[in-house]
Amino acid sequence: MKVNKNNYKYTRGMTFIELIVVLSIVGIISSVTLLNFSDFSTRASLQNLSQDIALHIKKAQTNAISGRLTGGLDTGQPPAYGIYFNMDTPESFIYFRDLGSPRNFLFDGNCDNPGELGVECLSTTTIQSNDAISDICTHDGSCGYEDLSVTYVRPFPEPKIYGTKFDTLYELPSGAKIEIISPKGINMNISIWPTGQISVSDGAVDACGGGGVAC
Numbered sequence: 031m032k033v034n035k036n037n038y039k040y041t042r043g044m045t046f047i048e049l050i051v052v053l054s055i056v057g058i059i060s061s062v063t064l065l066n067f068s069d070f071s072t073r074a075s076l077q078n079l080s081q082d083i084a085l086h087i088k089k090a091q092t093n094a095i096s097g098r099l100t101g102g103l104d105t106g107q108p109p110a111y112g113i114y115f116n117m118d119t120p121e122s123f124i125y126f127r128d129l130g131s132p133r134n135f136l137f138d139g140n141c142d143n144p145g146e147l148g149v150e151c152l153s154t155t156t157i158q159s160n161d162a163i164s165d166i167c168t169h170d171g172s173c174g175y176e177d178l179s180v181t182y183v184r185p186f187p188e189p190k191i192y193g194t195k196f197d198t199l200y201e202l203p204s205g206a207k208i209e210i211i212s213p214k215g216i217n218m219n220i221s222i223w224p225t226g227q228i229s230v231s232d233g234a235v236d237a238c239g240g241g242g243v244a245c
Contacts, residue, residue: 072212075159079210080218080230086125086155087113087180087220087228091189094182107131111152112181112189115208120163122156128181135181135190136199164211166193169204169221178206180222187226 090111097109110128114137126137129150141151157163167173175193182189191202208220221229 072214072216076161076210076212076216076218077230079157079159079161080220082155083113083123083208083210083220084228084230086123087222090125090180091182091187091226091228094184095187097184107133108184110135110181110183112137112179114177114179115163115166116177117163117166117175118177122154123163124151125153125155126150127152128183133181133183135183136179136192160213161210163208164217165209167207167209168193168202169207169223175206178202178208180206188224189222189226191222191224 090113094109094111098111099109110133112126112128112135114124114126116124124137124141127150128135128137129148130136130138137150139150141154143149144151144153165173166175166178168175172195175195176197178191178193180189180191191206193200193202193206203224205221205223207222209217210220211217217233219231219233221227221231223229
């Protein structure tokens with residue numbers, strides 16, 4: 031029987047160099063994909079934290095304006111609620127009621143017994159991610175504040191904002207910015223404006239009071 035060699039087709043296999051090139055391309059694509067996913071996860075985490083802080087500030091504003099009495103406590107004054115930040119504990123912040131008579135618009139005391147009668151601290155929120163509060167600034171460009179009290183008193187939507195710097199207490203009429211930062215150094219800001227607006231924006235704290243997403 032005669033075999034016609036023309037009936038056979040020969041397929042050349044992949045060379046070692048071609049294999050290396052293909053693997054390199056796959057590796058590059060995988061690396062870019064992983065980096066993009068990592069950046070997305072970081073920004074999503076920061077976005078969630080910034081919105082959580084903004085919503086807590088909004089909660090203080092809403093409860094003060096509505097006249098809500100927490101735990102039935104009546105001090106004989108219009109209700110006042112606020113959020114307190116301290117750079118000694120950048121991984122948490124405090125929701126409080128101002129019980130001073132007369133009021134000082136500050137958080138006084140500690141959170142050993144939150145919510146108890148006569149205790150200003152209502153709750154402490156601990157940041158669950160690896161993100162943290164990195165700086166407290168004003169809208170006129172002054173940074174490095176050691177703590178910040180943002181307090182709302184019925185019936186006004188405008189906050190009373192006080193911060194401590196070099197152990198001296200200052201009223202901050204221009205408002206305040208809270209910078210949060212990821213382990214990778216990506217920043218977001220939560221801005222509290224003297225008009226009562228609360229906004230979230232990208233980037234490190236600076237002197238400009240740009241736009242942002244209002245709450």
